[in-house]
Amino acid sequence: xxxxxxxxxxxxxxxxxxxxxxxxxxxxxxxxxxxxxxxxxxxxxxxxxxxxxxxxxxxxxxxxxxxxxxxxxxxxxxxxxxxxxxxxxxxxxxxxxxxxx
Amino acid sequence: xxxxxxxxxxxxxxxxxxxxxxxxxxxxxxxxxxxxxxxxxxxxxxxxxxxxxxxxxxxxxxxxxxxxxxxxxxxxxxxxxxxxxxxxxxxxxxxxxxxxx
DNA sequence: CCGACCTGTGAAAATCGTGTAAACGCAGGC
DNA sequence: GCCTGCGTTTACACGATTTTCACAGGTCGG
Numbered sequence: 001x002x003x004x005x006x007x008x009x010x011x012x013x014x015x016x017x018x019x020x021x022x023x024x025x026x027x028x029x030x031x032x033x034x035x036x037x038x039x040x041x042x043x044x045x046x047x048x049x050x051x052x053x054x055x056x057x058x059x060x061x062x063x064x065x066x067x068x069x070x071x072x073x074x075x076x077x078x079x080x081x082x083x084x085x086x087x088x089x090x091x092x093x094x095x096x097x098x099x100x101x
Numbered sequence: 102x103x104x105x106x107x108x109x110x111x112x113x114x115x116x117x118x119x120x121x122x123x124x125x126x127x128x129x130x131x132x133x134x135x136x137x138x139x140x141x142x143x144x145x146x147x148x149x150x151x152x153x154x155x156x157x158x159x160x161x162x163x164x165x166x167x168x169x170x171x172x173x174x175x176x177x178x179x180x181x182x183x184x185x186x187x188x189x190x191x192x193x194x195x196x197x198x199x200x201x202x
Numbered sequence: 203c204c205g206a207c208c209t210g211t212g213a214a215a216a217t218c219g220t221g222t223a224a225a226c227g228c229a230g231g232c
Numbered sequence: 233g234c235c236t237g238c239g240t241t242t243a244c245a246c247g248a249t250t251t252t253c254a255c256a257g258g259t260c261g262g
Contacts, residue, residue, distance in 0.1 A: 015194045016145050022202070023145055027219055028193050064239090065221065071240055089239070128208055165250085166210065172251055192218060192249065 007081060008099070010038050019080040026076060029054065033069050034077075037087065037097035046094040070095055108182060109200070111139050120181040130155065131174050134167075138188065138198035147195040171196055 009018040012035045016023045026034065036053040037045065047066045051059040059065065070087060077086055088096045110119045113136045118125045127135065137154040138146065148167045152160040160166065175188055189197045 014145060015147075015191070018143075022143055022199070023191075023197060025189070025191065029220070063221090064223090067239065068221080068241080071242095075241090091238075130209075164210090165212090168250060169210080169252085172253095176252095190218095190250070 006099075008077075008084075008086070010035055024076055024080055026073070029069055030073050030076065033066075034073055037095065038099070041097050041099055044090045044093055044096045050094065066095075107200075109178075109185075109187070111136060125177055125181055127174070127177060130170055131177065134170050135174055135178075138196065139200070142198050142200055145191050145194055145197045151195065167196075 007020050009021075010016075011018065012031075015028075015031065017026055017031060017034055018024070032054045033050065036050055047063075048058065050066050051057075051063070054069075055065065074087055077084070086097060086099065088098055090096055108121050110122075111117075112119065113132075116129075116132065118127055118132060118135055133155045134151065137151055148160060148164075151167050152158075152164070155170075156166065171188060178185070178187055186202070187198060187200065189199055191197060
């Protein structure tokens with residue numbers, strides 16, 4: 001059984017991510033990050049890739065922005081869909097969005 | 102449980118918005134704005150969209166009319182239905198009408 | 203002409219988002 | 233156990249955005 005996805009719709013064109021039809025209140029950055037991750041489901045995306053898509057350019061070598069926003073995003077997704085683990089960490093590499101597990 | 106909506110009826114054709122059957126005293130602009138918002142429940146509407154519907158055309162880049170009228174509308178709705186939060190702000194984007202939460 | 207109200211604007215006050223740094227947790231190796 | 237490296241979370245300051253208020257001009261009806 002899909003633990004959560006199916007309940008989550010992402011509509012970049014409407015500046016919205018919906019859970020059961022109702023929008024999450026995400027900030028612009030959080031939404032951009034979620035959109036980027038969800039455009040490549042099951043694919044491990046590096047911090048550099050994510051940073052390039054969301055912020056543009058390359059992160060400083062010690063930049064933790066991606067991690068911080070992943071954390072914030074997980075907090076809000078977790079509140080809306082407690083039983084789902086949508087964003088997975090891949091140690092030393094980056095993050096992966098998995099709608100169905 | 103629906104916290105407020107159900108008590109609110111909007112009848113554009115009668116130029117009226119009713120709470121428990123009693124009309125709110127809204128100005129023309131306030132009513133137009135409420136009608137516009139309520140025609141797209143759960144949808145985040147940008148200032149540009151709202152402005153286009155209510156005022157027509159495009160707002161000046163620094164126009165705050167939408168915000169001001171949202172504020173006035175909230176004040177009147179809040180007086181009539183204190184426990185409901187019908188109009189939600191989406192920072193950097195616009196507003197959303199949510200009858201049920 | 204007067205008063206009551208609506209409207210848009212400007213500007214102050216309040217709130218929220220953002221990036222950075224620092225604290226924290228946790229696992230593996232020594 | 234104690235470092236070390238990495239990811240996670242919290243805290244904070246700054247800027248950006250939103251909310252609210254006051255006001256001036258316009259309109260309408262009496």
